[in-house]
Amino acid sequence: MAPMDRSSDPDALSAQEAAREHVRPRRGARPCEPVPRPVWIGSAVVTPARLPDLVGTAVRCALAAVWLVSGGMKLADPLQAAVAVDAYRVLPAALVPVVAAVLPLLELALGGLLLLGIGTRLAAVVSAVVLLGFVAGLVQAWARGLSIDCGCFGGGGPVPPGEEQYPLTLLRDLGFLALALWLVVRPRTLLALDRVWDPPAGGHDARSGPGDARPAPVDADRTAGRTW
Amino acid sequence: MGRSERERRQAAQARLQAAGISPAKKSGGAARGLMIGAVVLVVAVGAGLYVAWQNYAAPVEPTYPVARDGVVVTAGNPAAPVTVDVYEDYLCPSCKQFEQIYGDEITAALNDGKAKVQYHHIAILDDRSAPPGYSSRAGNAALCAADAGIFPAYHERLYADQPAEGAAGKTVEELAALGTELGATGDFAGCVTRQAETQAMTDATDAAAADPAVAPGGRFGTPTVLVGGTKIDINDSGWLSNAING
Structure with a gap:
């Protein structure tokens, strides 16, 4: 360590602090800028600015769990997976086994990537596309009056009329879609390999989350530490 | 901005x-x-x-012999070394996928005389069509198709055209017309109209459900596949080649 006393040497500001000074100039016109107050979450103190990171981490792990469970259940019973795919009555018979073979592995891959936080934004984009496909399949089945179980987590196939769960299933899929979209917009999370490989530059963790209309005062952040 | x-x-x-x-x-x-x-x-x-x-197995034209004994249709050379028993219901979605996935591989084995398949015609999903009864109706028609010399093609078409659960499914007339389309010989339409094997199928269904080799623990579902009298896991994609190659 350099034998330097920060408090007594104003020139010894770290680049990090200087950068923060710079990209968040005190314009005077923003007297209402909230002072970050520490928040207790578990035993760790986090500043409010890090809350989106925590939320994003939970979102990422939740979506990973969804994919791992659904992919695993389908992989355990391939014939049933084919029945579930066929029940949507969208694909020609020859393509049903192909989709039924690819889907479980794709789901497991997405789950694994999200769990480890590798290529989070890519995995989230693909997740959203796949989920949109599921939603479209459900909507067309509902509109055509097919009586099917979605087979989202294994099982699936035709069910006796009246035993469909379209509204509930659709709501659930849209919830999963929301998780994916969060990560598309804001892929930065904690405990992710992405973060190890691409550490945030200048300690600017305070990125705005989705729905935060405030113009992000962290332009410098966009050049470095961009997470995919 | x-x-x-x-x-x-x-x-x-x-x-x-x-x-x-x-x-x-x-x-x-x-x-x-x-x-x-x-x-x-x-x-x-x-x-x-x-x-x-x-x-994936390349599509092959069935050339194997077919014989019928009651509700059991034996496909392939009766002297073939490997005996496969298949319990199917024509309204069962898993049976459709079973045929979709393994059908060509089975046909090839039957053509080559490496195995024979005994198709047990049963009906457990009669109440899943509206009006009820499609499973029995289609089963009867398939047995007629065996007599009329068109079982392989008829069997395949019944699965390809499988109705959704809760749908009516093909009528007797439509089942008869399908046979004619596939080149049925003899009085196919009359046989389909008689629906003579319904009671025999019901009895066979009860017998299968009571057979511990077919329904272990009393759980009977379709498709159930036995190789040499032992139930096998149809998710094991190598079940047929394992049976043939020992």
Whole structure:
């Protein structure tokens, strides 16, 4: 360590602090800028600015769990997976086994990537596309009056009329879609390999989350530490 | 707004430079995550396609002999070394997928005389059509098709045209017309109309459900497949080649 006393040497500001000074100039016109107050979450103190990171981490792990469970259940019973795919009555018979073979592995891959936080934004984009496909399949089945179980987590196939769960299933899929979209917009999370490989530059963790209309005062952040 | 991303970046760079700060170089880590993620996804899809390709068997024209004894249709050479028993219901979606996935492989084995398949015609899903009874109706028609010399094609078409659960399914007239279309000989329409085997199918269904080899623990479902009298896991994609090659 350099034998330097920060408090007594104003020139010894770290680049990090200087950068923060710079990209968040005190314009005077923003007297209402909230002072970050520490928040207790578990035993760790986090500043409010890090809350989106925590939320994003939970979102990422939740979506990973969804994919791992659904992919695993389908992989355990391939014939049933084919029945579930066929029940949507969208694909020609020859393509049903192909989709039924690819889907479980794709789901497991997405789950694994999200769990480890590798290529989070890519995995989230693909997740959203796949989920949109599921939603479209459900909507067309509902509109055509097919009586099917979605087979989202294994099982699936035709069910006796009246035993469909379209509204509930659709709501659930849209919830999963929301998780994916969060990560598309804001892929930065904690405990992710992405973060190890691409550490945030200048300690600017305070990125705005989705729905935060405030113009992000962290332009410098966009050049470095961009997470995919 | 109105400024492009690039302009904003340049402005940010300029401000940082003005302050004498050199921003951290791009580590390339983001690209690494993207690359690994893309590779993993491509490999997963490729592995799925490979599995599907492994299960694929070239379509073959059935040339094997067919004989009927009550509700059991024996397909292939009766002297074939491997005996496969298949319990199917024509309304059962898993049976459709079973035929879709293994049908061509089975046909090839039957043509080559390596195995024979005893199709047990049962009906457990009669109440799943509206009006009820499609399973029995189709089963009767398939047994007639065995007599009329068109069982392989008729069997395949019944699955290809499988109605959704809760639908009416083909009527007696439509089942008869399908036989005519496939070249049925004799009084096929009369046989289909008589529906003579319904009671025998009901009895066979009860007998199968009571047979511990077919319904272990009293759980009987379709498709149930036995090789040499032992129930096998139809998710084991190598079940037929294992049976044939010992």
